[in-house]
Amino acid sequence: MRLSDVAKLAGVSVKTVSNVVHDYEHVSESMRTRVQEAIDTLGYRPNLTARRLVTGRTGMIALAIPETAHHYFSSIADAIVKAAESRGYRVLIEQTDGIAERELAVMRDREAGLVDGVIFQPAQVTSLEIAEIRADTPVVLLGEAAMPLSIDHVMIDNVEAAKVSVEHLLKQGRKKIAFLGAVENDNAGATIRRLAGYQYALDQAGLFLDPQLVLSVDSFMAEAAALAIRKALESGLRFDGLLCRDDRFAVAALQELRRSGIRVPEDVAIVGWDDSELTQFSNPTITVVAPAKDTIAAMAVDMLIERIEGQTGVGRHRLAPFTLETRESAP
Amino acid sequence: MRLSDVAKLAGVSVKTVSNVVHDYEHVSESMRTRVQEAIDTLGYRPNLTARRLVTGRTGMIALAIPETAHHYFSSIADAIVKAAESRGYRVLIEQTDGIAERELAVMRDREAGLVDGVIFQPAQVTSLEIAEIRADTPVVLLGEAAMPLSIDHVMIDNVEAAKVSVEHLLKQGRKKIAFLGAVENDNAGATIRRLAGYQYALDQAGLFLDPQLVLSVDSFMAEAAALAIRKALESGLRFDGLLCRDDRFAVAALQELRRSGIRVPEDVAIVGWDDSELTQFSNPTITVVAPAKDTIAAMAVDMLIERIEGQTGVGRHRLAPFTLETRESAP
């Protein structure tokens, strides 16, 4: 059942039917109702594929995230889907699993005409590689990748957020503040920025950074963070404040500390990062850096659509706001 | 840069290029390399939209879930994306927000040729409505909707799972076991089945079901569950076991009980449902009914693909396994 079938039934040309379908204004009222009736009786729906082939636009954008089941990313996805929807776009969510090859594959979807543009939270791929492959694909980067000047980018001020977090801990009288989550193989650069803010706040308070207090974690899994905490405790390391690179690390740390009989927040105050659901339902609840997800989503979608619509020029670099959500773990 | 451009550069016809692109076997080796070179130098990528228009297949399936940011659904999405991928399909994730109209809209995507079929976890739409609209759209239902015989369906045995959960609590000597989550406006039917299993286990143990112990919740939000617990406690209701319809309800209940100075599991043992991340990082960790998500995903994708490939006949009704994951809240 095609446009021409409707046209035949209504006794008009395809162009007229098309006009009605597209709410083109210069169509007589009687014509419109007649065509609409034919559409309804036939139950006609325009074929999007055919429309795409001729217009060259799909009305879809791809969102590439490392992990769908991570609450921060699924919240971001939710926000982006809503933002895109309100602007007439749909979102194809792609999970990269943090694998470089799959991250690059997302760009090819654009080349294959599957989507008009890509919003991309890289974990592995360096921005240099993105810049190379990008060619003319509209792309907006999310997160803290070392940004090449050529690509649009949305992030929160990680240095500042880490600084604010550490200052919050210092204000409570914490003296030995550790950083959990110098993730190995993290190309995205978040760790470095957060560490920088951590160090900066310590410096300002006249404290020196003890490298032992910077705990490495060898993956983004909770188990890895728990292991790091356990090893630190076993080695005799003690601290009274803990800034975590990630909420998952925070809940894992909380659990591990508790197993060792260390009380939170009495003995150790914890600050997490992302404001995922986990931190609202943990016991105690966890103070977190909370990126303004809706703002991030809106900025990313807006910039992407501008690029899709032909905007050229150097990459724009936008900062979205964040807040420190104070909860029980560091009141 | 089209197929014909490659053909021109290689000095062959489009058909030959197409053969190479599709790894058609009857192509001479020399021809193949010659064409491949042309493809490489031009950086040619087949246009998926055009391919779709002619083949009529998109290679995509839609997954409609109520809420992307709910850990259970995002885990299911993850599993389905992986299952689909291994079978050569991609997944368009759609969030319905549990709104009936949007649930039905997903079906129209198929009609518009956006996807070849739909995997659908209904929250509002009754299966009757689905059966009506379905027409010839390949659909597989997830979850506990009252299933119309005409549509394929995957679920776990909710009655049995609830029964096993209650039996587990009874084995621990719990006598007054409450059920949290008789959700109002839940068309999906999960509540009814879980309640049935709850009642069945009580009956078998010679206990009678106290209607007061069945706590209503007026939405799927955690706050609603917390409110229900608070009201129950304020009214003087006491219980020593709690089966929750949903993990979110379980963590909310845990938090609320703790606020009232009630200890878990000493005073009240809790069992959650879904095995979402929340229950692994709560304090105490929560015993849950854990549906086998990978199996559910594999079954759903397999059945859907069979339908897409033309399988007809009455709806098939498959049960996926589940386990009771014993954690601290009900050891």
Next chain:
DNA sequence: CTGAAAGCGCTAACAG
């Protein structure tokens, strides 16, 4: 084993 040609269903000039 390779080439020519006819569409897939829709859009958008361009006429009328």
Next chain:
DNA sequence: CTGTTAGCGCTTTCAG
């Protein structure tokens, strides 16, 4: 205000 028509880029008979 409405109709005709030429593609969008690819697949796929059907010949050769």
